[in-house]
Amino acid sequence: MRISHLPSQHSQTVRLLQITDTHLFADPYGCLLGVNTAASFQAVVGEIQASQVDFDAIIATGDISQDHTAESYQRFVDGIDHWSQPCFWLPGNHDYQQEMQSILVQSTLQRCDSVLVGEHWQLVVLDSQVKGVPHGRLSEEQLSLLDTALSTNKDRHTLVLLHHHPLPAGSAWLDQHQLHNQEDFWAVVEKHNNVKGVVCGHIHQALDIEHKGRRVMAAPSTCIQFKPDSDDFALDSTNPGWREIELHQDGTIITHVGRLKGTEFQPDMNSTGY
Ligand SMILES: Nc1ncnc2c1ncn2[C@@H]1O[C@@H]2COP(=O)(O)O[C@H]2[C@H]1O
Ligand SMILES: [Fe+2]
Structure with a gap:
């Protein structure tokens, strides 16, 4: 198992910044359903800086690239380069792991299975990708990795990270x-x-619910948003954003979603898919 350590900084509370579904292209003008994904990603990073969000690590939860190119992954690296905090990433259905592995190893970026966070927490970072299809599945190997990390570190509160939603989100087209x-x-x-x-x-939407006694959270994409509770494909006009997650030593999680302001990144609302 690839294990990493994240020492807690000033207090025992650890702060994570979730960035997800950036869908970047090699082309700086590349658009997904009318949104320039490089520009919206940069705007989200800029807004996080402007709001002086305090965090100890970034978690990038997949679909970093839309075109699978090394250049698109480099664009992600360049976008977060000015931050010295580590970035732990995992693959989404749109990612190409070969390019990810070769580009996302620079400076502070790491692909690991478990992160021991301070004294009280661990992150388990799973790969739910099934090559070539949009749905997810956890292999026997990934399930056993999760089981091992949970029993090995049974005294640590745990946050599990994966790309695919592990419960229906309430939209038939997306839940397939x-x-x-x-x-x-x-x-x-x-x-x-x-x-x-x-x-x-x-x-591509904010979610914060309890399921089987555990908190389940998702963040808005940094580009296009899907309309909640819509059985057919539909976009939402809410702005690109991110999620902040605070892990407290007693096991409590405090979380908050931040978004861009304004109307610069509205998608083509009549789109029927991609
Ligand atoms: N109209 C559609 N119907 C079903 N699936 C779609 C549609 N449009 C896009 N998708 C897929 O659904 C995925 C959901 O989010 P992704 O960013 O993984 O990428 C999307 C596409 O792979
Ligand atoms: Fe996505």
């Missing part, structure tokens, strides 16, 4: 692309009592 073997995932989680939360990307 959810984590297909979610019963297997929850069976492992329910064997242990240290999982306090699960964080995903993929659904």
Whole structure:
């Protein structure tokens, strides 16, 4: 298992910044359904800086690239380069792991399976990608990695990270692309009592609910947003954004979604998919 350490800084509270579904292109003018994804990503990074968000690490929860190019991954690296905090990333359905592995190893970026965070927490970072299709699945290997990390660090509160949503989000078109073997995932989680939360990307909308006694959270994409509770594909006019997550030593999670202001990054609302 690839294990990393994140020492807690000033206090025992650890702050994470979730950035997800950037869908970047090699072309700086590349657009997804009318939104220039490089520009919206840069605007989100700029707004995080302007709002002086305090964080100890970035978690990038997949779909970093839309065109699978090394240049698109380099664009992500360049966008967060000015931050000295580490970035832990995992693949989404749109990612090409070969390019990711070669580009996202620079400076502070790391692909690891488990991060021991301060004295009280761990992150388990899972790969739910099934090559070439939009839905997710956790292999036997990933399920066993989760099980091992939870039993090895049973005294640490745990936040599990994966790209695909491990429960229906309430939109039929999107739920066909959810984590297909979610019963297997929850069976492992329910064997242990240290999982306090699960964080995903993929659904391009904010979510913060309780499921099987654990917190499940998702963040807005840095580009286009999907309309919640819509059985057919539909975009939402809410702005690109991010999620901040505070992990407290007693196991409490405090979280907040931040978004851009203004109307610069409205998608083509009549789009029917991509
Ligand atoms: N109209 C559509 N119907 C079903 N799936 C779609 C549609 N448009 C896009 N998708 C896929 O659904 C995925 C959901 O989010 P992704 O960013 O992974 O990328 C999306 C596409 O792969
Ligand atoms: Fe996505």
